[in-house]
Amino acid sequence: MDGVAPQFLGSLLAVAALVALTYIMGFRQAGKLESEAEARELFRLAPGGFEPADLALDHDGAAAIARDEQGRVAVLVPHGNQFVVRPVKGGAAITARGGSLLIADMPRLRLHLGDNARHWVGTRARGWATTDSNANSG
Amino acid sequence: MPFDPVAYAIPVFVAMILGELIWSRRTGAGHAYEWRDTGTSLAIGLGSTIAGALTGGLTVALLVATHDISPFAIGWVWWAWPLCFVLDDLAYYVFHRSAHRVRWFWASHVNHHSSQHYNLSTALRQSWTGFFALSFIFRLPLALAGFEPGMILVCAGLNLIYQFWIHTEVVKRLPRWFEAVMNTPSHHRVHHAVNARYLDRNYAGTFIVWDRMFGTFAAEDGEDRIRYGIVNQLGTFNLAYAVFHEWLGMARDVWHAPWRHKLSYLWRVPGWSHDGSRETSDMIRQRWQRSRSSQDSQ
Numbered sequence: 001m002d003g004v005a006p007q008f009l010g011s012l013l014a015v016a017a018l019v020a021l022t023y024i025m026g027f028r029q030a031g032k033l034e035s036e037a038e039a040r041e042l043f044r045l046a047p048g049g050f051e052p053a054d055l056a057l058d059h060d061g062a063a064a065i066a067r068d069e070q071g072r073v074a075v076l077v078p079h080g081n082q083f084v085v086r087p088v089k090g091g092a093a094i095t096a097r098g099g100s101l102l103i104a105d106m107p108r109l110r111l112h113l114g115d116n117a118r119h120w121v122g123t124r125a126r127g128w129a130t131t132d133s134n135a136n137s138g
Numbered sequence: 139m140p141f142d143p144v145a146y147a148i149p150v151f152v153a154m155i156l157g158e159l160i161w162s163r164r165t166g167a168g169h170a171y172e173w174r175d176t177g178t179s180l181a182i183g184l185g186s187t188i189a190g191a192l193t194g195g196l197t198v199a200l201l202v203a204t205h206d207i208s209p210f211a212i213g214w215v216w217w218a219w220p221l222c223f224v225l226d227d228l229a230y231y232v233f234h235r236s237a238h239r240v241r242w243f244w245a246s247h248v249n250h251h252s253s254q255h256y257n258l259s260t261a262l263r264q265s266w267t268g269f270f271a272l273s274f275i276f277r278l279p280l281a282l283a284g285f286e287p288g289m290i291l292v293c294a295g296l297n298l299i300y301q302f303w304i305h306t307e308v309v310k311r312l313p314r315w316f317e318a319v320m321n322t323p324s325h326h327r328v329h330h331a332v333n334a335r336y337l338d339r340n341y342a343g344t345f346i347v348w349d350r351m352f353g354t355f356a357a358e359d360g361e362d363r364i365r366y367g368i369v370n371q372l373g374t375f376n377l378a379y380a381v382f383h384e385w386l387g388m389a390r391d392v393w394h395a396p397w398r399h400k401l402s403y404l405w406r407v408p409g410w411s412h413d414g415s416r417e418t419s420d421m422i423r424q425r426w427q428r429s430r431s432s433q434d435s436q
Binding site: 004007008011012014015018019021022023025026027028029031041042045047048049051077079080081082084085086 | 145148152155156159160162163168169170171172173174175176177180181183184187188191254255259332333362363365367369370371372373374375416417422425429
């Protein structure tokens, strides 16, 4: 096993150095949705399909919320500098506070929609079919 | 242990990642990397080398045992090397296609696809559970055909090294003859895409000709922006979750499924469900095609 430990330690140092360098070089910015068209495109990738009929973009492009014709609601939440679609549970309370939209089962999410926030208040999201297990490949 | 070319390539991998980082910074491709994503990718890569060190001896023993019972012995003749490389690449194609079409193998392979980024660090997201998933069985036929186990492992290592550099958005298209024969960044971007049109395409390791031969090829067409990752994006940089989430999901599905469906959650295509509540990649593609057809007819 001679040489295995130094090789591992060398690799560990290289990993730490590369991650630190990635951070230092500025690859740590939050994701930003540039347009409703981009948000719509990302919503369409939701497992099981999701075609937004009504959509609102956070003022800073930091998130988005949409509803489809079946009444299902989904949000785009930031993940690093990318976004992931998350379904809003059926019946989850959607409230507004000072121009921000809050969703009961997503306490860390705050969508800054301004006056448009009221448009979404009281929305009763319909439930989604099970999508909890990883579907398929990329 | 036989000569392992991958160990010698690691400094080159690090240098190339460094080069891609600098290029991304200079060209304003600020979304090419994300520091936590890079950390997860590299940590998975480092863990995979440990997993490989722990199980590598068993893989060698299995190859040697298979070679010993083979009626053929090709030996170390020079012409066996290119032949072994090509056949190993075919074996890789079969493995890789199975890794996307059989959930048991997908559970092991999924962490390679779990990043929403496509850069050289993504290439290092290699499986920790490949041996447990029995992925080695795909290379046993080469030993049975009489190829030396050491030769098979060197060819497998060279194949893995080849696949490193194609995980990039820096290289757009290469000369037509090269794109026709070899796996390239363009072909492999398609493979990592979650866009419906691209799902489960381009399984090739080194030679794209296998996909062309077996009907699984799709060209990068530029019609829409490629989005990377998996259909159910993880949404976390948690290392353990990234590595084991599909095993956990599969175990949960087997546990909850009716008895007659339990095994189906292991061997059927990812996304299959006994009650039809989920989608396979074929179903996603069909839904996309229906949507496209209805848009065209309007």
